[in-house]
Each structure stands twice: as C-alpha cells, then as structure tokens.
Amino acid sequence: MAVISRQEVEHIARLSCLAFEPDELNRFTAQLNRILEYVARLEALDTSLAAPTSSVLGDRSTPLREDEPREGLTREEALEPAPAQEGGLFKVPRIIE
Amino acid sequence: MKLIEKTVTQLAALLEAGEVTRAEVVEAYLERIASVEEAVAAFLYVNEDRARKQARLMDEAAEGGAAVLGGVPVALKDNICTKGIPTTCGSRILEGYRPPYSATAAVRLEKAGFIMLGKTNCDEFAMGSSTENSGYHPTANPWDLRRVPGGSSGGSAAAVAAFEVPCALGSDTGGSIRQPASFCGVVGLKPTYGLVSRYGLVAFASSLDQIGPITRDVADAAAVLSVIAGHDPLDSTSARVKPVDYTHALVPDVDGLTAGVVTELSGEGVDPEVRERVGRAVEVLTELGVEVEECSLPHARYALDMYYIIAPAEASSNLARYDGTRYGYRHGVRRLAGTGEAGEAGEAGPDGVEGPGGGDSGGPGGSGRPGERLSLLDMYVATRREGFGAEVKRRIMLGTYVLSAGYYEAYYLKAQKARTLLRQDFERAFARYDFLVSPTSPTVAFPLGDRVDDPLRMYMADLCTIPANLAGIPAISVPCGFAQGLPVGLQLMGPAFSEELLLKVAFAYEQHTEHHTKKPPLLGVKRR
Structure with a gap:
C-alpha cells in the first residue's frame, strides 16, 4: 500500500507553495512513496532511550553576543536585488482589495 | 611542469620568490579555462575581468616594494555568496542574483591574497550527487567526459581535476565535497561542523552544511583550511576555536595510531573493485605502522534514512524564503540581461506581476484569465514552480511531509533520535580508535544520465559520506587508486x-602512494 496518496501530495504541495501538473503529480507521488517506503526502515529501530539530536552543538551553550549597534546593509543594498520595489519598499501584488 | 599543474603551495612559493607574476598565473588558468571549459563545463561564471585587475594591482604593489601576500587563484562553489558577483546556487530562481555581501570564507580567502577566478557549477541548492540537478548545465568528469563529476560540488572538483584552478571551495551536507573529490581523483575535506563559518553559505540543511576545500593534494587542503577555519561572530554555530596552521600537521608519522575499518560502510552496496582498492589502502596504512581492525557502527546502516528525513525537513524550511519578493526570480518579471535591474518596461504588470496569459506559463500556479492580476499567494506559487527544479521540489515536498501534523513524530523526531544513536556509535568507536576508514563512495563515477530518473538510486551515492555529517565530525577523501580507469577515494573520519x-594520516598515505600525481586524460566525447 502506498504511504502517501495523490490527494496528500496535492495537500503537501499547497503547504509548500508549490503546484504540479497532473502528470507531474503522478510522478511525484510514485517517487515520494518509494523514498518514504525506504526510510520507513527506521520504524524497526528502537529509539525509546535516545534524546533527539537537533544540532551536534547540543551541549555547547547558546552563543550570545553583546547587544551593540553595528553596520549592516543599507536600505538601497537590501532592495537592489528585489524583482520589484517602490518608495524604498519591496513591492508585492495587492493583498487587500 | 606547466604553471597550471603547480599546487597551491608551489604557486605561493613561486609568487613569494618573485619567479612568476600574479598576472602570469591568472592568465595561465584563464587560458586553460578557455581551452577545456567547452568539454568540462565546471564553471557557471568566470570572474575574468576582476581576477585580471586584482592580479595586476597586486603585481604593481609588489613591484612598488610592498609585501604582497599570495596571488593564488581559487574557485568558489556557486552557493557561496560573493558581493556583486553572480551567485545562483545552480538554480534558475537565483538567476542574475548578485549578493550585497560576501561569505566569511570568501572574505578570508581574499584577505589572504587568493584571487577568485569564478563560481562553479553544482546541483541546485547543493541537492544532488552528480551535478546533473544544476538548473544550467551538467558538468563532465575530466577522467571520462561521459561520466558525472559527482556532486553536489561537482564543478569545484572537476575544475581542480582539470587544472582550471589550483583549489576550490565546496560545501558538504551529505558528502558533497568528498564524493565529487573521490569521483574526480582530488582531495576533499569536510571540516567539523562549526569549524568554518557558514555565514554567506546559502542554507540547505543548516545542522549539516559545512564549507571545505577541494585541492589536488593534502598539503593544499591544509593550507586552504588554515585560511578559512576559525570563529566568526556572524555565524552563531561557529566554534570558538583559536586559529590553527594546519600545515604543521603535515608530518608523515602515523606509527602507533589505531584505526577502525567501518564494516557497515565497506560491505554490502559497495562495488567489489572499490572495496579492493580501499583494502589496498588499508594495507599501506598498516605498513606505515597504523594498527587496523574491523569496527562496527551499528546505526550507520540507517544513516541514509535519517538523512533523507532530516535534510529535506531543514531544506523545506530554508527554501521557504524563495518567494519572488526580496531577490531572485519572480513570475512574470523579466530581468534585463546584464543590468541586474527588474525589467519593468513592457513585461511586468502594474505590481511588477502579470497574469499567466502574458507570462511563460498559465499552469496551476496561476489563476484566472490572461491579463488578470495574480494574488500574492499565486505569485509565490508560480514563482516557485517555475524557479525550482524537480529535485529541489521533491525535497521541499518530502520535508514538508515529514514535518506536517501527524507525521512529525513518526519521521522527523524518530530520525533525530536515531541520529543520537549514530553519534553514540561514533563516540564509542573513537574511544577505541584514533580514526575510522571507509570508501568515500560505493562506486566510481557513473555515466551521465544513469540515475537522473531514479532519485533513490542517486541518494545511494552518499551512503558512506552521510554518517560524518549527521555526527558533525570531520572527514577527508584522498585518491587511493583507480577502477576501470576511474578514480577511487579513501575516506578517513575522525x-x-x-x-x-x-x-597527518592523509599526508602520510599520500607520501607513500602516487595516485594523486596521475593526470586526467580529458578524453571522451565532446558534449557541447
């Protein structure tokens, strides 16, 4: 049985801000199922005594720095690569009618 | 020996002695690039004019009596930011992007006198094992142009192997420095997580990514690492370590060291010829006085499973930033070639966004009729579906799935716990052995096109390299012979x-072998 259905793939695509043509969706569903079936081998592993590793730096303390102002990018530098800008702001399609 | 065949160490000595000028060195490599790039296609951008200018300025300063450091060319993988110089990560979604800042590693190289010769091809956002996932073009393996150079830092490895540059930087999330180094017959080092600043390295999987050198010999790896390693306040995961001159470690004395050959990474799934070459390398280590035993990392057989849950999960979050708002490609907006400015004239609509009718695609991302204005969400979706390639989309989907409600514990949390078990395996092994040994890759370089339609088979190429990333430990790949005329890599993990x-171990091994002195024939079919 498939791990993930075509409908679920469509749902995940929406969550990911992606969209697929019907044939792409079929191909992705098949490929994701093969990958998920493979990694399901992990189910057999007893991890009940292990704490999760989210970073190998785990036991090193959270690094902090002095809260001092310093030079960053200028507004012009930050805006320069934008596809659209206006009045010193990033410009996006209208969101409020 | 031709100038382009000199190592970083040799070039630095020649430059310091004034026996050659920076301009001569830069011209020699630019000439080489011009003659072989058509076949190898290692670069996405050749930094010709700036490199020439920098070389000239350094030469003039030296003539004027100033103490000028360096002048050795270097290439950077295209996911390492370079101020004002195109940085695409091999993705169409960043086509034409010129970052407003440089990565710390790039800044350190420049300060040490390295001349940036160009940006190298890679799998899109470093996701891949063959460089075929580049949104621009594939790169060929200099040992056989019909084969892949490995990946994702395939452009860096191929450029170094083809004498287009004496050294390059790559990035390694699951083997992306070591595996291409192995396929191309060069040296690749993935440092300890946190040793080299990730500031300005475009994020793929932040708990695994690390920048490192790709060079033609071990001495050069030590020299380049000495420049790029060290604490950086701009990277909160950067380790607080004092600067080290790694070239002091280049003493071929390994007598009395102990090593474990990792059973799980040296048996099933590894090509018999690769196994045989690595076995011979282990014999050399034994002859040098290293005490070698078989050693087990029981959870290493699950490393690929953990990786293909953890890395996509982190990637799906990191790549959410590509939405056509602050940089890069936006659906419906054309950039004017060369200017870096949005081409509002003509193509873009009133909000810099046009309906699907006037753009290149009216697929599911769009909504409504030609000329109709897109909503913000539609713009995001259309931008991402057009800008990302298939493998990147696959990993974003996979990552979103394993992080989604109902699956988080079964996949992501489970993988993180398994990661702890693997780290403990390594801790136990290092209590007993000074270092561990395995092949770098289970096979030699495979033919171009061979695995592109089978993602899972492509993932298997990282079988031996992934454990070091999950554990955050350093690992190096050094050439250890040839199978079917193609390079084989030996991996050392510590x-x-x-x-x-x-x-030190890699240097001792290299001193007693000649594999690293072999030159690729650049033979095969001219592809382009």
Missing part, C-alpha cells in the same frame, strides 16, 4: 576537531 590528525 572525532570533532581532529582535522590535524586526519591531515
């Missing part, structure tokens, strides 16, 4: 911050 030990 505890966190054991780079000096790994370089």
